[in-house]
Amino acid sequence: MLTVNVLLSGRLKLDGYGRGHEMNDDTTFRLALNDGSTVQDVIGGMRVPSEKVALTMINGCQCPADMRVRPGDRVILIPQDVAVLWGAFRRQNLGMSVGLDA
Numbered sequence: 001m002l003t004v005n006v007l008l009s010g011r012l013k014l015d016g017y018g019r020g021h022e023m024n025d026d027t028t029f030r031l032a033l034n035d036g037s038t039v040q041d042v043i044g045g046m047r048v049p050s051e052k053v054a055l056t057m058i059n060g061c062q063c064p065a066d067m068r069v070r071p072g073d074r075v076i077l078i079p080q081d082v083a084v085l086w087g088a089f090r091r092q093n094l095g096m097s098v099g100l101d102a
Contacts, residue, residue, distance in 0.1 A: 002071040003032050006046055010082040017048045028074065040065040042075045054083035 005028035008018050021029040031045050039056045043065065055078040056065055069075060 001032055002035055002037065002069070003030055004042060004069050004071070004073045004075050005029070006031050006042055007074065007076045008046065008048070009076060009078045011079045012048055012052065012077055017046050021046070033069065036068060038066050038068050039063060039075060042069060043077060046077065048077060052079055053077050054080040 005024055005026075006018075006021075007028045012018075018029045021031060023029055029046070031042060033041055033045060037045075039058065040050070043050055043053055043056075050065075053065075056063055056067075057076040057078070058067060058069065058073050060074070060076075
């Protein structure tokens, strides 16, 4: 068994997908998973429909949904509207590190 911390971004949190999960002081949700779980398992564990998640990140780096998570990872689930903003930051080349892989 392992535990990850899940940040629901934008509409995902506003739409209440974190309900029923323990919230940490940093507004992430604590989620217990089986060893060998993936980001897709995190999405399912939070009961978020897969089609509502446009971008996934582990510890600040963009990742595919089939990437395995490790104990203590911070997993961020980002909906389409927020993913568009991330893309705009990258295109603007603001000299900011937004944690996305090239």
